[in-house]
Structures are given as C-alpha cells and as structure tokens.
Amino acid sequence: MQTFLFTGASGYIGSHTAFWFLTHRQDCQIMIYDNLSTGFRQNYEYIAGIFGDRVRFVYGDVGDIENLSALMERERFSGVVHFAASLIVSESVALPLEYYKNNTLNTTLLIDLCVKHGINTFIFSSTAAVYGEPDMSLVPVSESTPLDPINPYGASKMMSERVLMDTHRAYGQFNYAILRYFNVAGASSANTKEILESAQGLGQRSKNATHLIKVACECACGVRDGMNVFGRDYETKDGTCVRDYIHVDDLASAHLSALTYLEQHNKSEIFNVGYGRGYSVLEVIEMVKRVSGVDFRVVDAARRAGDPAILIADNAKICALTDWKPRFDDLAYIVKSAYEWEKMQRR
Structure with a gap:
C-alpha cells in the first residue's frame, strides 16, 4: 500500500x-x-x-x-x-x-x-x-x-x-x-441529493471568497447583496476578463x-x-443567473491589480502524454454543481 x-x-x-x-x-x-x-x-x-x-x-x-x-x-x-x-x-x-x-x-x-x-x-x-x-x-x-x-x-x-x-x-x-x-470551479461530482441535503459533500469552502463562480453563487444564495465586475475596458469581446x-x-x-x-x-x-476555451466575466455571471433563476445585483468597479485580460489553456500536451480526458467540460454543469452545493450549505 x-x-x-x-x-x-x-x-x-x-x-x-x-x-x-x-x-x-x-x-x-x-x-x-x-x-x-x-x-x-x-x-x-x-x-x-x-x-x-x-x-x-x-x-x-x-x-x-x-x-x-x-x-x-x-x-x-x-x-x-x-x-x-x-x-x-x-x-x-x-x-x-x-x-x-x-x-x-x-x-x-x-x-x-x-x-x-x-x-x-x-x-x-x-x-x-x-x-x-x-x-x-x-x-x-x-x-x-x-x-x-x-x-x-x-x-x-x-x-x-x-x-x-x-x-x-x-x-x-x-x-x-x-x-x-x-x-x-464547481463541486464534487460525487455529491448526491442526500449528501447535499445534509449540508455535507465537497465544494468550494472559502473564508474570504474571491473566485468568480463562488462569489456569484453566493449572490444567488443571498449570502451577498451583490458583486463587482472588476473592469469593463479590457480588450476582450465584452470588455471583461476571459478565463478557462x-x-x-x-x-x-x-x-x-x-x-x-x-x-x-x-x-x-x-x-x-484547462479546457482550451474561455468565458468572460459577464458570460459566467449570466450563466449563474440562468442556472439559479436569481437576478442579483452586479456593480462595475475598477480593475484589480495583477489581472490579465485573457488566459486560456492549450491542453494538448496532457491529453497526448497521459490518460487524462476531461469529463465535465460544460460551464452550465460547473455552475450548477457549485450552486447546488452552495445552496445546501445555507439551509
């Protein structure tokens, strides 16, 4: 062993x-x-x-x-x-x-x-x-x-x-x-309805959350009264940062x-x-609103120090050299797993 x-x-x-x-x-x-x-x-x-x-x-x-x-x-x-x-x-x-x-x-x-x-x-x-x-x-x-x-x-x-x-x-x-x-982002795929209803399972516990999907899910659950979008003037499709x-x-x-x-x-x-594709901050927020059915407040704010405009992975190497194959490459699934876990932690 x-x-x-x-x-x-x-x-x-x-x-x-x-x-x-x-x-x-x-x-x-x-x-x-x-x-x-x-x-x-x-x-x-x-x-x-x-x-x-x-x-x-x-x-x-x-x-x-x-x-x-x-x-x-x-x-x-x-x-x-x-x-x-x-x-x-x-x-x-x-x-x-x-x-x-x-x-x-x-x-x-x-x-x-x-x-x-x-x-x-x-x-x-x-x-x-x-x-x-x-x-x-x-x-x-x-x-x-x-x-x-x-x-x-x-x-x-x-x-x-x-x-x-x-x-x-x-x-x-x-x-x-x-x-x-x-x-x-997201929460364990092993979480079941019974596990979530007991407020157990694995998800993104955080003492001071800064990650976008986590923060947006907290807004959807009423833990926060709104969230900031840090910069809308990046050279991206909608002016907000794009991430994989x-x-x-x-x-x-x-x-x-x-x-x-x-x-x-x-x-x-x-x-x-990573997955080799990116979503903007606004796209992610919209997905959280759609999955949760909650329209929470979003406020524009200044850029944060140290944030690059775009980061997307080329994952060809790990796919070619190892047996790794992505199984959960779907933004809606990622958000849903995060939101369902977050919601049950607040019951």
Whole structure:
C-alpha cells in the first residue's frame, strides 16, 4: 500500500483530489498535512467518514521543518502532492513577502526534505498566472509559452517551478509533475441529493471568497447583496476578463494521471490543465443567473491589480502524454454543481 503526503489538502482542490485518489486508486492511502489557515477540517472529516483510515490528518505547517522531517522519517511516503500555498492575486500584490515566504521558500524547504528522505515523486500545484498576460497571438497558451508573471502570486509559483527543475537536474532520480491550473470551479461530482441535503459533500469552502463562480453563487444564495465586475475596458469581446474554467474533479483527475505518468515513464513534465476555451466575466455571471433563476445585483468597479485580460489553456500536451480526458467540460454543469452545493450549505 502506497502512502502519499498531501500538503494543504483540507482546502478546496486538495480535498477533491484526495477524494479522487482514494476513489480511483485502491492501492493508496493519504496523509493530509495542513495548518488549516485556509483549509477546513470538515473536508477531511467527510473524506475520512467514507474511506476510514485510508486517509489521516496531521496538523502542521509546511515551514515546520523539524515536524515534517520527523513525519517523513516515520511514514516513508511514496510521493508528495503539494497544494499548500497562498493564492489570492490581489493580496499577493499588497503582501508580496508573505507570498514569497509561504509559496517559494516553504516549497523549497519541502523539496529539500524530499531529497533528504528519498522521496522522488513530487506533484506541484502551479498556476496559469506564471504566464502573466501573454500576447494574443500566443493564446491559448502552451507549456512552452514564455513565463512572465505580472503579480507576486504568479512569480512565487514560477520560482518554485524553477527550484523543482534545478533539483531534478542535480538529483536525477527526483521527478516532478508541474500542473499549471487555470480557473477551477464547481463541486464534487460525487455529491448526491442526500449528501447535499445534509449540508455535507465537497465544494468550494472559502473564508474570504474571491473566485468568480463562488462569489456569484453566493449572490444567488443571498449570502451577498451583490458583486463587482472588476473592469469593463479590457480588450476582450465584452470588455471583461476571459478565463478557462475547469471543473474541480477534472483537475483532481489530472493529478492522478500525472502520478501515473511519472510512475510509467520516470520522467518529469509540465502540464497545463484547462479546457482550451474561455468565458468572460459577464458570460459566467449570466450563466449563474440562468442556472439559479436569481437576478442579483452586479456593480462595475475598477480593475484589480495583477489581472490579465485573457488566459486560456492549450491542453494538448496532457491529453497526448497521459490518460487524462476531461469529463465535465460544460460551464452550465460547473455552475450548477457549485450552486447546488452552495445552496445546501445555507439551509
């Protein structure tokens, strides 16, 4: 039985990925290591209620080297899936040093521990923010598109990617898969009517939501009295930012496909994970209104610092090299899964 260390997996993407691993890979167990600064213990408890002792939880900070080292010595992990990070673009502009410490420094310390303890498989949560604002001729962006982040969040992830690459070059047995996420949304496809009615299941819990679909669904549920559209003067079809929205379960499955790739090929790779199509802010808001049947208030606001106009993935590489195939590539389904989960949390 293989054991994988999932850092930060009490959060949104990590919890869905842990659930996906445990569902689709019977020969593994997971230890979630999380300080719960942005994660939720109830995500772990829900997963543990289904999978029992195949998933365990340890409270801790990735920057706590002594604690992590002792854990690695005791458990002998087969690999690390690293989610723990700070991820709000506008916050990174205001607090850049916090982002470089938490994202770049702590990731470097974690990689160093992996090398010391002979953990040679590392899957890294990166971001499309490493591309910055690519020239329109380069959209959809491929993994070979030049990296030019325009905010500290993207820069901190780019630096972590470089640490992984250099570590691989120096220690050839150490292999990584870097997954560059595009905009993640939705709630678990495993949520049933009964699960939702009990206000359980997995969805996008957030202490201070900034993601568009999450915020719009909160408006539709009456949690907010309205929402802002940050800028209507971008060079896009309707003047608002365009993003590639991927369902969280498709992103979760990409991690398992990346692990399989590393095991079969013993070769490091970088993969974009998105659908290859984009929707504007206004299109997404309209979809939430249509799915929910609620016409909430939308207010124009100034641009946010660090927001590129368009980010759409070229996903040809992950589709060609791995067994990953998108299953939930439908904006209406993504929004409906998010809205139904959000609605039941408010009952």
